[in-house]
Amino acid sequence: MRERQQLDDSINGIKYLTQTLEDSIELIAMGEEEGDKSIIADAEEAIRALKTDIAKRQIDMLLSGEADPNDTYVEVHAGAGGTESQDWASMLLRMYTRWAEKSGRKVELLEIHDGEEAGIKSATLLIKGHNSYGMMKTESGVHRLVRISPYDSNARRHTSFSSIWVYPVIDDNIEVDVTEADVRIDTYRASGAGGQHVNTTDSAVRITHIKTGIVVQCQSERSQHKNRATAWSMLRARLYEEELKKREEATNAMTASKTDIGWGHQIRSYVLQPYQLVKDLRTGVESTNPQEVLDGAVTPFMEASLAHRISGSDVVVEDID
Structure with a gap:
């Protein structure tokens, strides 16, 4: 439903911009025929307002990647x-x-x-x-x-x-295959503020992906199980981001504008x-x-x-x- 709402908003936005521009052009033509400068001025003002609206919508055109909508x-x-x-x-x-x-x-x-x-x-x-x-x-x-x-x-x-x-949070629409055999999991005491319980138990979790050397860690929760779940989510996200980077580098290998x-x-x-x-x-x-x-x-x-x-x-x- 959220995706449908976003698509509806995008489509309706384009329809609004198109219709407003066409109506404004017709009003200008009518104003010129009748010699009514006030009609022309109103239509021109509407077109100037469209420019501001288009600038706001322009960013949506730049965010069309698979993971762009994610946290x-x-x-x-x-x-x-x-x-x-x-x-x-x-x-x-x-x-x-x-x-x-x-x-x-x-x-x-x-x-x-x-x-x-x-x-x-x-x-x-x-x-x-x-x-x-x-x-x-x-x-x-x-x-x-x-x-x-x-x-x-x-x-x-x-x-x-x-x-x-x-790197993006991975949702259910994106699959990343990683198992416990691929990683090393360490637990340790959290550092910094967080209360007596956090700092005196091994609640923090660090996961190392052996093949790539990627390391993620989480210590935000008192529960080691919650920190472990968050760390797994972070690892999947990092592995996905690594794959996105490889794809982008392959796509842009022949261009001088590649972003390292x-x-x-x-x-x-x-x-x-x-x-x-x-x-x-x-x-x-x-x-x-x-x-x-x-x-x-x-x-x-x-x-x-x-x-x-x-x-x-x-x-x-x-x-x-």
């Missing part, structure tokens, strides 16, 4: 650099949490490893909402921060790196000093308001990278402010 997992990993990178990882975790909340999505923190002094070493989010994976999928990669370090007594400028990994995903490939820079700028290195889209971006205003970057990924062509550089 998504988002992993954040601090790079080399100790406290600086760990603090940057916590800033990214906050940025994507804010983005999800502002866009009406639900967020669950499944796993987190705190840094020694500040920030985090790693964390895993579950973001729930229609098209969550589709919107987030181009965020995978390395994110670079340049700023005056709050942890440097000499107030020197530092460059930090953290990576984001995005993984550690070592910088996709976006966030510069706080000596000037203020966030720039996506794949599309050229910029913002001169880094604080707004770090507060969750990431959608323009996502939409531009989706368009670039699908079209395989350069996107016009624009300042999203």
Whole structure:
């Protein structure tokens, strides 16, 4: 029923746009015949309003992948650099949490490893909402921060790196064949906040897929059984995402516009000093308001990278402010 409703909304939206445009063109023609400028002005205003509506619907055209409508997992990993990178990882975790909340999505923190002094070493989010994976999928990669370090007594400028990994929650429409013989399962005590019971029992679960080396872990629940079930879901999602990546690489092997995903490939820079700028290195889209971006205003970057990924062509550089 949910899929049917989405299809109905899409079809009815196209019908509305088409009918409004045809009616407006007829009104303009009638206004010209009768010499009535008010009719022409009203019709032109309706056409201008269509442009705004089309821009909102355009993103739906970019989200046509098999898993795009699904919920998504988002992993954040601090790079080399100790406290600086760990603090940057916590800033990214906050940025994507804010983005999800502002866009009406639900967020669950499944796993987190705190840094020694500040920030985090790693964390895993579950973001729930229609098209969550589709919107987030181009965020995978390395994110670079340049700023005056709050942890440097000499107030020197530092460059930090953290990576984001995005993969979809697998629903019943997608089959991923994996058995217990293919994995190694470890249990351990959860770290960080969570109460006495969580921290004193082996409730956290780590699953390693032996063939690929993929590792997932969950410690969000007090029950080891619930954490195990969530970890299995995460593993199936990671294996599916790996297969999607292989398909995309095979499809784009002959094109220069291929988007590499993984550690070592910088996709976006966030510069706080000596000037203020966030720039996506794949599309050229910029913002001169880094604080707004770090507060969750990431959608323009996502939409531009989706368009670039699908079209395989350069996107016009624009300042999203």
